[in-house]
Each structure stands twice: as C-alpha cells, then as structure tokens.
Amino acid sequence: MRDDPEEGMLSWDETVFRDEHVFEIDHVPETFDHRESQLESLKYALRPAVRGSRPLNTIVRGPPGTGKTTAVQKLFGELHGQSSVRAVHVNCQMNSTRYAVFSRVFEDLFEYEPPSSGISFKKLFSQISDRLIEDDEVLVVALDDVNYLFYENEASDVLYSLLRAHETHVGARIGVIVISSDLSLDVIDELDSRVQSVFRPEEVFFPRYDQSEIVDILGERATRGFHDGVLDSIGLDRVAELTAESGDLRVGIDLLRRAGLHAEMRASRTIESEDIEAAYDKSKHVHLSRSLRGLSDSERALVRVIADHSGEQAGTVYEVFHEETDLGYTRYSEIVNKLDQLGLIDAEYAEVDGRGRSRSLTLTYDADAVKERL
Numbered sequence: 038m039r040d041d042p043e044e045g046m047l048s049w050d051e052t053v054f055r056d057e058h059v060f061e062i063d064h065v066p067e068t069f070d071h072r073e074s075q076l077e078s079l080k081y082a083l084r085p086a087v088r089g090s091r092p093l094n095t096i097v098r099g100p101p102g103t104g105k106t107t108a109v110q111k112l113f114g115e116l117h118g119q120s121s122v123r124a125v126h127v128n129c130q131m132n133s134t135r136y137a138v139f140s141r142v143f144e145d146l147f148e149y150e151p152p153s154s155g156i157s158f159k160k161l162f163s164q165i166s167d168r169l170i171e172d173d174e175v176l177v178v179a180l181d182d183v184n185y186l187f188y189e190n191e192a193s194d195v196l197y198s199l200l201r202a203h204e205t206h207v208g209a210r211i212g213v214i215v216i217s218s219d220l221s222l223d224v225i226d227e228l229d230s231r232v233q234s235v236f237r238p239e240e241v242f243f244p245r246y247d248q249s250e251i252v253d254i255l256g257e258r259a260t261r262g263f264h265d266g267v268l269d270s271i272g273l274d275r276v277a278e279l280t281a282e283s284g285d286l287r288v289g290i291d292l293l294r295r296a297g298l299h300a301e302m303r304a305s306r307t308i309e310s311e312d313i314e315a316a317y318d319k320s321k322h323v324h325l326s327r328s329l330r331g332l333s334d335s336e337r338a339l340v341r342v343i344a345d346h347s348g349e350q351a352g353t354v355y356e357v358f359h360e361e362t363d364l365g366y367t368r369y370s371e372i373v374n375k376l377d378q379l380g381l382i383d384a385e386y387a388e389v390d391g392r393g394r395s396r397s398l399t400l401t402y403d404a405d406a407v408k409e410r411l
C-alpha cells in the first residue's frame with residue numbers, strides 16, 4: 038500500500054484560525070480593557086484641542102507592550118472625526134531626526150511627501166504652520182518611541198520647535214504627546230534647559246498588566262482569532278504565564294499565533310502544550326527583533342562584531358569594527374552608547390590590570406538569537 042503524502046496534514050481549507058489578522062503586530066484591537074484611567078487622563082489632556090485650543094502636553098511612560106501606542110491611536114481615531122483637530126502619530130524609531138519628524142507631519146497634512154532634501158527645515162515648518170492656520174486646525178503630534186530622538190540627540194530640537202511654534206508662527210496651535218518605553222530615560226531631565234522651561238507635561242503611566250489582566254486580554258484575542266475549542270483554559274493560562282515573565286503583551290500575541298501555526302504543522306486542530314513551548318522559543322524574542330529592526334547598517338555591523346566578541350574591551354572591539362566598516366572612533370562611541378541605551382549591550386567600566394578604567398562590551402541577549410535576526 039502506498040503512503041498517502043497528504044496523510045497527517047491539514048487540507049488547505051482546514052485551519053485553527055478564525056481570523057489570523059488579529060494576531061498581527063499593527064492590529065488595533067476592538068476591545069481595549071484595563072486602561073480606563075489612562076484613557077481618561079489622555080482625554081482630559083486632549084479635550085482643549087476639540088474646542089480649538091492647544092491641548093495639554095503629555096508624557097506617556099511605561100514598559101514595552103503595555104498599550105501606550107494603542108491608547109493614543111484609539112483616541113486619535115476618535116479625533117479624526119473632529120474638523121478642528123489634526124492628530125498625527127510619528128514613529129520616532131523610523132523618523133529619528135527633526136527633519137524626518139516634520140516630514141511625517143507634512144505628509145499627513147498635504148497627503149504627499151516633502152522632498153527629502155533641498156528644502157530647509159524652516160521652509161518645511163512654515164508650510165506646515167501656514168496650512169494649520171489656513172485650515173483653522175489644532176495640531177497634536179504623538180512622538181512615539183521618543184527615546185530614539187534622544188539616542189540621536191534630536192529630542193530637544195524637535196520639542197523646542199513644536200512647543201515654541203505659537204511664538205515663531207503666530208496663530209499656530211500645537212500640542213505634543215511624548216511616548217517613551219525606556220524607563221531608565223528621564224525625559225525632562227535629558228532635555229536642554231531652554232526646552233525644560235516650556236515643557237511641563239501631564240504624566241500618564243502605563244504599568245505592566247498583571248497575570249489575570251493578561252489572561253483576560255489574550256483570552257479575548259484568542260476567541261476572535263481561533264475557532265472554538267482550539268485553545269483551552271490550561272493553554273491560555275500557560276501563554277499568560279509566559280507573557281507575564283516579560284510583561285510585554287506582544288510576546289503573548291505572537292505566541293498565540295505561532296502556537297496556532299505549530300499545531301497546524303502537526304496536523305492538529307487544537308493547540309497543546311508542546312505547541313506553546315516550541316513557539317515560545319521564538320516569541321520570547323519579539324522585543325529583540327523590534328530593537329534590531331530600527332538599526333542602521335553600521336549599527337548592525339557593530340552588533341554583529343560584539344556578538345562575536347562579547348565581554349571584550351571596547352578598544353579591541355573597535356579595531357575589528359574599524360577593519361570592517363572603516364568608521365572612526367567618534368561614530369563608534371556614539372553607536373556603543375545607543376546600543377547600550379537600547380539595552381542590546383551592557384557597556385560597563387572596569388579596571389584593566391592596573392592600566393586604568395576601560396569599558397567592556399557585553400551582549401545582553403543570546404548571541405545566536407541576535408545573529409539569526411540581524
């Protein structure tokens with residue numbers, strides 16, 4: 038008897054997923070529970086904009102994957118119906134210079150991109166302000182992942198321009214929501230004093246979800262995403278437990294999706310513990326993947342070198358890096374600092390055999406996991 042090659046496989050139209058899209062990274066969930074007080078505070082800060090005044094500037098802080106972006110996007114979605122408000126969300130990981138941030142705002146207002154060069158920042162800003170005044174709109178800019186502006190030394194310039202707009206462009210009304218997931222970064226403290234004197238934001242904090250909240254949120258997502266009976270409560274509890282280890286809800290959402298795919302690969306119509314454990318090996322690194330995604334070529338090159346020379350002295354690492362990229366020491370030091378601030382490496386000063394203090398550079402993640410994702 039011939040083996041049936043189809044045996045042990047689900048047919049093309051058999052799947053554990055009812056709607057796989059709900060597990061995608063940019064899916065905005067329909068239900069958004071456990072963030073009532075944060076939404077209230079944000080709404081309070083934004084309310085003046087609806088009446089045509091500048092909103093209260095706000096700083097949103099909290100660890101990764103705690104719903105900060107989603108909360109702001111939900112409220113911006115509601116504001117889009119208001120003719121007096123223009124709400125623009127800027128991802129600072131992707132737009133990490135002042136020119137790039139304002140280009141995003143320009144693009145939102147004019148529905149086309151400004152030239153990437155050949156027009157001065159001043160001109161770009163004037164066009165934005167003129168447009169706002171002409172349309173009688175209040176602008177709210179959400180600077181998401183603002184920590185990236187600090188790593189590039191652009192934060193003070195960006196905020197200064199936005200916050201002083203009503204003085205430099207009379208009639209322009211602009212407010213900012215600054216979002217940071219880097220808890221070691223003291224946003225206000227790190228700004229120039231000229232910015233500090235005009236930036237006194239409201240603060241909204243997003244704590245980690247506790248395990249029962251995670252069960253609740255992921256359970257809702259699983260109900261929408263999987264067919265009935267695919268994931269039982271024991272499986273859901275395990276996913277929540279693994280998610281709570283990092284506190285990043287993204288791990289849990291990714292884990293649900295990968296566990297579903299793993300079950301399908303075994304031709305199973307239900308997710309079992311082996312699917313969850315196997316999937317977790319990849320899902321636990323979603324934060325790492327995200328940090329690596331925004332890096333430039335030379336930054337990636339340095340991560341690669343450190344992965345091969347983890348724990349060695351900064352001077353030794355520099356020699357290898359310079360050999361590969363031809364970049365100088367100043368740029369090298371800047372990149373080391375950025376990778377350190379991103380939590381990808383630990384750059385610690387230590388005594389070296391009586392020769393004074395030097396930094397040693399250590400990768401904070403497993404080297405293979407990093408290299409696989411570069």
Ligand SMILES: Nc1ncnc2c1ncn2[C@@H]1O[C@H](COP(=O)(O)OP(=O)(O)OP(=O)(O)O)[C@@H](O)[C@H]1O
Pocket residue numbers: 061062063064065066068069070071072099100101102103104105106107108182217218243254286287290
């Ligand atoms: N209360 C919630 N209900 C449903 N889904 C949620 C909730 N909070 C967060 N999520 C989901 O978790 C994921 C991460 O949320 P979000 O991107 O808003 O986090 P964040 O705090 O902005 O993270 P980061 O600081 O890393 O950018 C998203 O896919 C979002 O849909």
